[in-house]
Amino acid sequence: MKQQGISSFFGKRVWLIGASSGIGEACAQALIKAGAKVALSSRRIERLNTLAALGNPGQSIVLPLDVTNDAQLKNSYQSILSAWGGIDLLLFVSGVYVPLRADNFDIDTAEQTIDANLLGPMRAVAIALPEMLKAHAGHIAIVGSIAGYSGLPKALAYGPSKAAIINFCEILYYDLLPQGVSVHMISPGFVATEATAQNDFEMPALISAEQAATEILSGIEKGEFDIHFPKRFSRFLKFLRILPYPIYFWIVRRFVKI
Numbered sequence: 001m002k003q004q005g006i007s008s009f010f011g012k013r014v015w016l017i018g019a020s021s022g023i024g025e026a027c028a029q030a031l032i033k034a035g036a037k038v039a040l041s042s043r044r045i046e047r048l049n050t051l052a053a054l055g056n057p058g059q060s061i062v063l064p065l066d067v068t069n070d071a072q073l074k075n076s077y078q079s080i081l082s083a084w085g086g087i088d089l090l091l092f093v094s095g096v097y098v099p100l101r102a103d104n105f106d107i108d109t110a111e112q113t114i115d116a117n118l119l120g121p122m123r124a125v126a127i128a129l130p131e132m133l134k135a136h137a138g139h140i141a142i143v144g145s146i147a148g149y150s151g152l153p154k155a156l157a158y159g160p161s162k163a164a165i166i167n168f169c170e171i172l173y174y175d176l177l178p179q180g181v182s183v184h185m186i187s188p189g190f191v192a193t194e195a196t197a198q199n200d201f202e203m204p205a206l207i208s209a210e211q212a213a214t215e216i217l218s219g220i221e222k223g224e225f226d227i228h229f230p231k232r233f234s235r236f237l238k239f240l241r242i243l244p245y246p247i248y249f250w251i252v253r254r255f256v257k258i
Helices: 022-033 045-052 070-084 107-135 158-179 209-222 231-241 245-255
Strands: 013-017 037-041 060-062 089-092 139-143 182-188 226-229
Touching (some): 013 107, 022 037, 022 045, 037 045, 037 070, 045 060, 070 107, 107 139, 107 158, 139 158, 139 209, 182 209, 209 226, 226 231, 231 245
Parallel strands (some): 089 139, 139 182
């Protein structure tokens, strides 16, 4: 059994969470251009309004929210139901990244990271899933990271949050495939965004947010579960996962100059 893709985004109802910058902003621009109806959510309302202005009147809804606030998520979803009657795609892009190593580990930062990167998408899925199950249709797409494949430097909170997203998506796929609901696990490599601008090291295979958006929307169109890119880097990290730990750590120390 193969899960369904989206042959055309024209007229599709998309709730895009994390739309105000980076990958989310690029996805919003592409979806609006493709004729989708896009509910734009993030904390920065000014940027959302700018994006909404790109489309036709009524094509976009601006719904500012914080993904750690369950009430705001629920209220936003109710607004979408009132306006459109439901959604065809939940695209969760929002996330936070604070570089952390063992010598500067901060539990408050770790808790905030887990709350936004793991519990945030879980909250959104819990809200949107019941209607999708009733309809036996819909798409759930969550942006994780190749940092979730295995332990990498400076990701002492970020990496575990993204590793958990991989596990969450795998189980969602298993449970929802028989129900007609498609799941898309998105694992980008290094993408030029406000978050990665914090990095003080060379980022291999760095791509633009626009390139990332193209990869994401193409993967959803095709019905892919495992959407990872750029392939020349993500495939290398997938390969590292199967190596014995002594070899894995040797390669990381040799090639990750941090």
